[in-house]
Amino acid sequence: MDAEWLALLAAVRLARELDLRSPVFVGDALAVIGQAKGKVKCPKPYLHHLRALQAIEEKAGPTHVRYIKRTQNLAGIYLARSVNGPTS
Secondary structure, eight states: OHHHHHHHHHHHHHHHHTTOSSOEEEESOHHHHHHHHTSSOOOGGGHHHHHHHHHHHHHHOOOEEEEOOGGGOHHHHHHHHHHHOOOO
């Protein structure tokens, strides 16, 4: 779950640096999305990620995060294939 949190934080920071207005961050890590939205309790080992997101939100406003199914996550599919190779 660290990788998913780190990816979300990197994307949020980049969007803020680029001064994007109202970006929507999508991901297929349901637990991370739920934690980021405050709908699921964040386990202690990942609280530092949640606090980092909250610190960004305090300065720049709310983050809009949305869950999508893995089959819809083209970036995730690409990353998996680049690491594991294409599947038949």
